[in-house]
Amino acid sequence: MGRLDGKRAVITGGAGGIGVAAAKLFVAEGARVLLVDRDQAALQRAARDVGAAWCAADVSDAAATKAYVAKAVQELGGIDVALLNAGIEGQVKPIAEMPVEVFDQVMAVNARGVFLGLKEIMPQMKNTGGGSIVITSSIAGLRGGPGIAPYIASKHAAVGLMRTAALEGAPDNIRVNTVNPAPIDTRMIESLEKQRYPDDPQKARRGWLDRIPARRYGTPEEVARLMLFLASDESGYCSGGTYLIDGAMMA
Numbered sequence: 613m614g615r616l617d618g619k620r621a622v623i624t625g626g627a628g629g630i631g632v633a634a635a636k637l638f639v640a641e642g643a644r645v646l647l648v649d650r651d652q653a654a655l656q657r658a659a660r661d662v663g664a665a666w667c668a669a670d671v672s673d674a675a676a677t678k679a680y681v682a683k684a685v686q687e688l689g690g691i692d693v694a695l696l697n698a699g700i701e702g703q704v705k706p707i708a709e710m711p712v713e714v715f716d717q718v719m720a721v722n723a724r725g726v727f728l729g730l731k732e733i734m735p736q737m738k739n740t741g742g743g744s745i746v747i748t749s750s751i752a753g754l755r756g757g758p759g760i761a762p763y764i765a766s767k768h769a770a771v772g773l774m775r776t777a778a779l780e781g782a783p784d785n786i787r788v789n790t791v792n793p794a795p796i797d798t799r800m801i802e803s804l805e806k807q808r809y810p811d812d813p814q815k816a817r818r819g820w821l822d823r824i825p826a827r828r829y830g831t832p833e834e835v836a837r838l839m840l841f842l843a844s845d846e847s848g849y850c851s852g853g854t855y856l857i858d859g860a861m862m863a
Contacts (some may be wrong), residue, residue, distance in 0.1 A: 614642025620688035625698035627654035629798035633832035671725035681732040697748040704807035715762040722766030742785025749790040778852035787851035794858035797829040826859025
């Protein structure tokens with residue numbers, strides 16, 4: 613018996629490190645999965661590797677969101693679990709130097725993409741008796757951080773959307789939560805390290821590790837295991853929560 617036997621799951625950001633790790637785990641636990649990403653080549657490779665269906669889409673686009681949700685309903689027969697995981701980091705600059713278009717792009721993917729996903733997926737879940745939605749926020753959604761204002765703002769927005777959706781979804785048996793990781797060893801953190809110190813990215817890593825009591829970055833697989841718990845019926849009374857996976861960084 614798998615922990616997701618019979619569940620139908622959609623994972624956005626499905627070609628990225630956390631998305632792929634979650635897809636592998638969900639499939640292994642019995643779910644049928646549709647991966648969504650805008651990088652079609654990487655998406656096809658990921659879907660082939662994990663044994664999932666796929667749909668190339670820009671999550672910040674309303675029509676594309678409708679299309680991937682429709683594809684999920686067509687391919688899977690419905691949606692029981694949604695990981696709204698797509699996200700971008702933007703640039704590392706102080707607010708006064710941050711290009712407006714970078715702010716808009718990060719907010720479009722990280723906040724508007726979550727809103728659109730909730731808007732289209734929640735009615736589908738209501739029609740089939742409920743489900744679980746897991747949104748990838750960050751410790752950046754719970755605190756400030758210099759140089760990454762668009763990312764900070766977008767991840768705070770994800771928490772606000774989650775709390776509102778949890779309240780609205782509760783009467784229809786729809787649970788909504790965020791996972792809030794500290795730095796995870798993925799392409800995104802490598803990009804941020806290189807932007808902070810182009811000549812010595814390891815300096816950025818050492819700085820972060822100094823602030824993480826566990827003295828390491830997390831792994832995508834560790835985040836996926838938390839997502840699995842929130843996706844499964846084991847977390848049936850969990851909704852409206854921010855779930856840290858941070859090596860005690862916020863403590």
